[in-house]
Amino acid sequence: MTTLNWKTSTRSNEGNCVEVATPTPMVMVRDSKDRQGSVLSFGAGQWAGFVRGIKGGKFNV
Template identity: 45%
Template sequence: MPDTPDSSLWRRARRCGDGACVEVAVLDDEVLVRDSKDPQGPVLRFSRAEWLAFLAGVREGEFDR
C-alpha cells in the first residue's frame, strides 16, 4: 500500500467552502485524516474500530463543551 492514497479517495464535508477542511480517506483496514490546506503534510492514521468509536463519541456529544 502506498503511504497515502490517490487524491480521488480523499473526501471532505459538503459544507466545506473556504478550503480549511479536514479530509478523510477510508481504506480497507484504516482511516486516514489530513488537513486540506496541506495535502502533502502529515496524515493521521486510525484503525476502523478507532474511527468508528470516534464517530460514535461525536454523535453522542462526548466532545461537546
C-alpha cells in the same frame, strides 16, 4: 503506493476542514489546507468510536 480517494465533508466551509480516505482496514485523515502535510491513520474501530463520540456530543466544548 495506491492513490487514495480523499473526501471532504459537504458541510466544510472556506476550506477549514479535514479530508478522509478509507483504504481498508484503515481510515486516514489530513488537513484540507495542507495536503502535503502529515496524515493520521486509525483502525476502522477507532474511527467508528470517534464518530460515535462526535454524534453523541462527547467533544462539545
